[in-house]
Amino acid sequence: MSSVRSAPPAAPPRAPAPAHPAATRARPRPLRLGRGDRLFLTVIVGIPLLALLIFVWLPALASVGLSFTSWDGIEPSDIRWVGLDNYQEIFTNYPPFWPAVQHNVVWLLFTALLPTPFGIFLAYQLDRKIRFTRFYQTAIFLPMVLSLAVVGFIWEIIYNPDNGLLNGVLNGVAPGHHIDWLGDPDLNLWAVLIASAWRHTGYIMILYLAGLKGFDPALKEAASLDGANGRQTFLRVVFPALKPVNIIILVVTVMESLRAFDIVYVLGGGVGSKPGMELLSLLITDNIIGESSHIGYGSALAVVLLIVSLLAIGTFLAQTFRKEDQ
Known part of the structure; x- marks a missing residue:
């Protein structure tokens, strides 16, 4: 009579391993800034942006608007719309330009x-x-x-x-x-x-x-x-x-040349360009704060200088970055 082996008893189911304490820990919530931190960031970012808006962008936009007008700078009610007359005068009827x-x-x-x-x-x-x-x-x-x-x-x-x-x-x-x-x-x-x-x-x-x-x-x-x-x-x-330093130096050189004013103003004796020392920055100053104020014409000169600066620097930077991409 053949002996029949009995199968070994099945092992009892193993209890699941206890979860690691770090795994059961809830995911950390993103750090939220407190009220004081938000106020501090608002102040240190908002004040420079506000100053930039008030002292740079608003005067620049005002100059663009005034370049299409004729105004002596005294009474705002005397502002008169002249269209492109100031720009036409710059390129045709004003020799110092x-x-x-x-x-x-x-x-x-x-x-x-x-x-x-x-x-x-x-x-x-x-x-x-x-x-x-x-x-x-x-x-x-x-x-x-x-x-x-x-x-x-x-x-x-x-x-x-x-x-x-x-x-x-x-x-x-x-x-x-x-x-x-x-x-x-x-x-x-x-x-x-x-x-x-x-x-x-x-x-x-x-x-x-x-x-x-x-x-x-x-x-x-x-x-x-x-x-x-x-x-x-x-x-x-x-x-x-x-090359990055060379680009910075070239941009700085162009900007210094276009906005040259302080040293010429001092050596030239103030408002009123001396013969031989005429510069665009001095012409702008002469027409805006000179004895015979022509705010509209001076603003048109400032817009022309701004466009020339943006075209010169923008063209160079666009070509430089295009070459780097290639």
């Missing part, structure tokens, strides 16, 4: 070709860890700490035709030499450009030096191992790699 445009172009070319490359050159040299680097940085950047109005007062003393520093040096070299640097229409614009370049060079130096501090030194070492000298390393390795 074109010399001002020419001088702004000269300012842009001078700034882009002399102080800007010189500031980049100084930054590259100071980045090589030469002796007294900190002293040189401070001395070159010091004019940037000063406002353009203070820089104008300093150079007004230097250019003084009677007892100025520059004429004193010239008289020491060639006695009897006397030059009216700010009164001569053939010299005054270049004199102001040199004073502006003194300040602009330090600004460009600091911007480019900041970019060089983040540059990978291994790229320079690789270029030197390939036999590249210092000039070739800068032009073929460093300069292309710092």
Whole structure:
């Protein structure tokens, strides 16, 4: 008789493992700012936005509206709609506009070709860890700490035709030499450009030096191992790699050239452009706060300057970002 094995008894069902305390814990609720935090954020964000709206955007929009009117700036009831007459007068019947445009172009070319490359050159040299680097940085950047109005007062003393520093040096070299640097229409614009370049060079130096501090030194070492000298390393390795800094420098140079006002206002003697020192910013000021106020015409000039600035910078940035996307 064959024996039949009996099946082993089934194991009792295992009780489910107790859930981990972390799993049973409810999901943390998103952190909600308290009433005081919301009030603080509203204040620190709202006040700058409100100031930007009141002091920048509203005057800009008001200038656009006033550019289509004729107004002497006294009684609001005297505002008279003239349409595009102010713009037509700018381009046809007002001769100082074109010399001002020419001088702004000269300012842009001078700034882009002399102080800007010189500031980049100084930054590259100071980045090589030469002796007294900190002293040189401070001395070159010091004019940037000063406002353009203070820089104008300093150079007004230097250019003084009677007892100025520059004429004193010239008289020491060639006695009897006397030059009216700010009164001569053939010299005054270049004199102001040199004073502006003194300040602009330090600004460009600091911007480019900041970019060089983040540059990978291994790229320079690789270029030197390939036999590249210092000039070739800068032009073929460093300069292309710092393209974002180059874009910032170009935009800053264009903006500084288009909005040049303070130093010209000081060296030019206030409202009323001297012959040879006409700039768009000075024409705007002369027509808005001058003796014969033409608010509408001055606002039209301001709109033209705004459009030129937006077109120049917007076109350049669009082309730059398009190339990066490609």
